[in-house]
Amino acid sequence: MSLLTVEHLTxxxxxxxxxxxxxxxxxxxxxxxxIGPNGAGKTTVFNCLTGFYKPDVGRMCVAADGQEWLLxxxxxxxxxxxxxxxxxxxxxxxxxxxxxxENLLVAQHKALQRASLFSLAxxxxxxxxxxAEQAAIARARSWLERCSLVHVADDEAGSLPYGAQRRLEIxxxxxxxxxxxxxxxxxxxxxxxxxxELAALVRSIRDYEKIAVLLIEHDMSVVMEISDxxxxxxxxxxxxxxxxxxxxxxxxxxxxxxxxxxxxxxSR
Amino acid sequence: xxxxxxxxxxREAASVALVALLxxxxxxxxxxxxxxxxxxxxxxxxWVAWGVxxxxxxxxxxxxxxxxxxxxxxxKSVGAALSNLPGGLSRFAGGAMLIGALLLPIVxxxxxxxxxxxxxxxxxxxxxxxxxIVVGLAGLLDLGYVAFYAVGAYxxxxxxxxxxxxFWLCLPVAGLLAAAFGVMLGFPVLRxxxxxxxxxxxxxxxxxxxxxxxxxxxxxxxxxISSIPRPDFFGFPFARTAEEGxxxxxxxxxxxxxxxxxxxxxxxxxxILAMLTNLFTLRMRRLPLGRAWEALREDEIACRALGINxxxxxxxxxxxxxxxxxxxxxxxxxxxxxxSPESFSFIESAVILAIVVLGGMGSQIGVVIxxxxxxxxxxxxxxxxxxxxxxxxMAMVLIMLWRPQGLVSHRSPSARLGGHA
Ligand SMILES: Nc1ncnc2c1ncn2[C@@H]1O[C@H](COP(=O)(O)OP(=O)(O)O)[C@@H](O)[C@H]1O
Ligand SMILES: [Mg+2]
Numbered sequence: 251m252s253l254l255t256v257e258h259l260t261x262x263x264x265x266x267x268x269x270x271x272x273x274x275x276x277x278x279x280x281x282x283x284x285i286g287p288n289g290a291g292k293t294t295v296f297n298c299l300t301g302f303y304k305p306d307v308g309r310m311c312v313a314a315d316g317q318e319w320l321l322x323x324x325x326x327x328x329x330x331x332x333x334x335x336x337x338x339x340x341x342x343x344x345x346x347x348x349x350x351x352e353n354l355l356v357a358q359h360k361a362l363q364r365a366s367l368f369s370l371a372x373x374x375x376x377x378x379x380x381x382a383e384q385a386a387i388a389r390a391r392s393w394l395e396r397c398s399l400v401h402v403a404d405d406e407a408g409s410l411p412y413g414a415q416r417r418l419e420i421x422x423x424x425x426x427x428x429x430x431x432x433x434x435x436x437x438x439x440x441x442x443x444x445x446x447e448l449a450a451l452v453r454s455i456r457d458y459e460k461i462a463v464l465l466i467e468h469d470m471s472v473v474m475e476i477s478d479x480x481x482x483x484x485x486x487x488x489x490x491x492x493x494x495x496x497x498x499x500x501x502x503x504x505x506x507x508x509x510x511x512x513x514x515x516x517s518r
Numbered sequence: 519x520x521x522x523x524x525x526x527x528x529r530e531a532a533s534v535a536l537v538a539l540l541x542x543x544x545x546x547x548x549x550x551x552x553x554x555x556x557x558x559x560x561x562x563x564x565w566v567a568w569g570v571x572x573x574x575x576x577x578x579x580x581x582x583x584x585x586x587x588x589x590x591x592x593x594k595s596v597g598a599a600l601s602n603l604p605g606g607l608s609r610f611a612g613g614a615m616l617i618g619a620l621l622l623p624i625v626x627x628x629x630x631x632x633x634x635x636x637x638x639x640x641x642x643x644x645x646x647x648x649x650x651i652v653v654g655l656a657g658l659l660d661l662g663y664v665a666f667y668a669v670g671a672y673x674x675x676x677x678x679x680x681x682x683x684x685f686w687l688c689l690p691v692a693g694l695l696a697a698a699f700g701v702m703l704g705f706p707v708l709r710x711x712x713x714x715x716x717x718x719x720x721x722x723x724x725x726x727x728x729x730x731x732x733x734x735x736x737x738x739x740x741x742x743i744s745s746i747p748r749p750d751f752f753g754f755p756f757a758r759t760a761e762e763g764x765x766x767x768x769x770x771x772x773x774x775x776x777x778x779x780x781x782x783x784x785x786x787x788x789x790i791l792a793m794l795t796n797l798f799t800l801r802m803r804r805l806p807l808g809r810a811w812e813a814l815r816e817d818e819i820a821c822r823a824l825g826i827n828x829x830x831x832x833x834x835x836x837x838x839x840x841x842x843x844x845x846x847x848x849x850x851x852x853x854x855x856x857x858s859p860e861s862f863s864f865i866e867s868a869v870i871l872a873i874v875v876l877g878g879m880g881s882q883i884g885v886v887i888x889x890x891x892x893x894x895x896x897x898x899x900x901x902x903x904x905x906x907x908x909x910x911x912m913a914m915v916l917i918m919l920w921r922p923q924g925l926v927s928h929r930s931p932s933a934r935l936g937g938h939a
Contacts, residue, residue, distance in 0.1 A: 327822045339819075343823075348809075352812075352931060356821075359810055387933065
């Protein structure tokens with residue numbers, strides 16, 4: 251059984267069927283890309299997975315460590331906390347007035363809150379809490395290093411340049427210790443050099459962490475290079491699924507993209 | 519170029535004069551005269567004309583010389599310097615203030631009046647710090663904070679009168695009751711933010727006041743509750759003569775009786791309570807819960823995506839903020855000896871919120887400065903009797919022009935990568 255199984259996912263907004271009977275599965279140590287034209291429903295899939303929207307039909311199941319979580323029945327924060335789905339947002343959502351390090355500590359809320367015995371041990375400065383806090387800072391540091399953000403660790407997150415904010419959002423998601431990482435257009439707005447760096451980061455997450463990566467991305471060079479599996483959405487329907495090579499050759503995909511800028515990119 | 523500037527200045531002055539005219543006609547232009555044949559209306563349009571001309575010429579002069587523009591940046595840079603105080607310096611300022619506060623009752627000029635005012639300031643500092651948890655840290659705009667102050671005050675008054683509980687027993691109970699009311703307010707407003715939250719909390723504050731006003735059997739209604747037990751020094755009352763089998767405070771220490779003893783005791787009591795609030799908040803900011811409060815203020819959706827339960831975070835902020843309001847209320851009741859719903863009107867909530875906003879949301883030291891300012895300035899302006907509130911309002915407007923983000927907008931991080939914050 252796959253780590254994540256999505257079956258017959260359907261959601262309507264008024265008359266608009268934003269996602270129409272989409273099924274797919276994702277495994278750990280794999281990058282699953284979701285592509286499609288603007289408005290195809292990609293972000294909506296993430297919003298369903300992470301509990302921001304409740305689907306009208308469908309089943310979303312995370313199976314790991316001998317346990318199963320049915321996402322459509324869970325509140326958003328429980329999905330993140332218990333099922334272990336972390337995400338980034340298409341329009342970055344950091345805690346801008348807090349420092350980079352604090353952003354990463356907030357992400358480790360679950361462990362720290364438990365170590366502080368819901369603040370009691372923390373208030374009296376118990377040693378167990380201080381150790382947990384040091385561990386949290388060490389974990390944050392390791393992610394800052396991997397995202398080349400150590401030198402700005404104590405700066406306000408909102409003051410970082412755009413590319414650094416994107417990386418910080420990924421680092422923050424990883425600090426929650428997720429099983430599944432959902433990245434919503436992480437390369438949007440990055441320059442080519444930054445895109446390459448980002449692709450390397452995403453790939454290293456796949457290679458060294460035991461997690462599944464779901465990736466929404468418009469930059470086809472990034473998608474084709476790092477994905478293990480690609481799902482193509484169009485008008486809320488899944489029109490294709492396969493390896494990058496299969497997708498490149500798929501006539502439906504080419505048709506869906508026809509007339510848009512991305513046509514050239516896909517057939518390249 | 520010059521003529522263009524002049525035309526602009528005239529236009530600006532004219533528009534300001536128009537506003538002055540519109541305000542002056544009803545406010546200055548008409549006057550009720552209590553004459554022989556009853557009330558008559560007298561007009562003073564000459565006054566209006568003089569006033570409006572003065573406004574026009576004054577504004578024209580300012581616009582031409584460009585003083586405002588020169589003046590404001592200057593003030594701004596001072597403000598920036600103030601807000602960018604490095605952590606060490608602001609800690610130094612805090613320490614200096616604390617030492618000053620500890621020594622205050624001993625200094626020679628500190629008579630009864632001074633210490634009484636200092637107590638009032640400290641009550642507001644404590645309330646400001648309590649509300650700072652809710653508004654400054656968690657970002658939940660609460661316009662009904664005075665309700666918790668009232669809950670604390672009435673808890674102490676009723677428990678001590680009806681059950682004879684001592685202040686030290688009532689204090690935690692008052693805090694817990696206020697916290698319970700905080701949760702009660704928290705539940706219905708969980709989904710609300712910003713303006714909507716402000717309106718509902720405002721309504722909650724008024725509800726508590728109106729219940730206290732109308733539930734006569736419980737709270738004494740508009741007459742309030744009087745002869746609330748005054749505090750004693752851990753069982754030794756501050757009284758001229760002891761009752762049967764009791765030792766008074768001055769006998770205990772072999773002093774001459776003085777009414778100042780109780781006042782100084784109250785002063786240190788509120789100082790300790792306020793400092794407890796402060797230390798608690800400073801500590802909480804470095805704990806996961808405190809960080810989650812700030813994260814919630816910054817972005818609730820991101821919090822959710824990180825597995826943080828916003829319900830718990832909001833309720834805890836409401837409850838803990840309310841708890842300190844309750845402590846302050848219990849202190850208020852024992853200090854005054856008399857409470858009535860009048861003390862807990864909306865304007866109190868507004869003043870406390872003004873303290874937090876003026877101080878710079880989330881800044882502990884800013885709250886102290888703002889509380890001192892908001893309580894002391896009207897006090898000093900008593901000599902100006904009827905212009906008091908005008909001057910006070912003007913001072914507020916100037917500060918908001920000068921520092922829209924509050925007096926102290928520096929935020930010190932709760933953790934640093936290198937070592938401790
Ligand atoms: N909350 C919502 N209410 C109404 N329509 C929505 C909502 N969220 C998304 N949609 C619609 O669903 C469709 C898919 O949107 P989205 O998932 O954001 O597309 P994309 O593939 O570009 O990420 C769009 O037509 C969008 O307008
Ligand atoms: Mg999208």
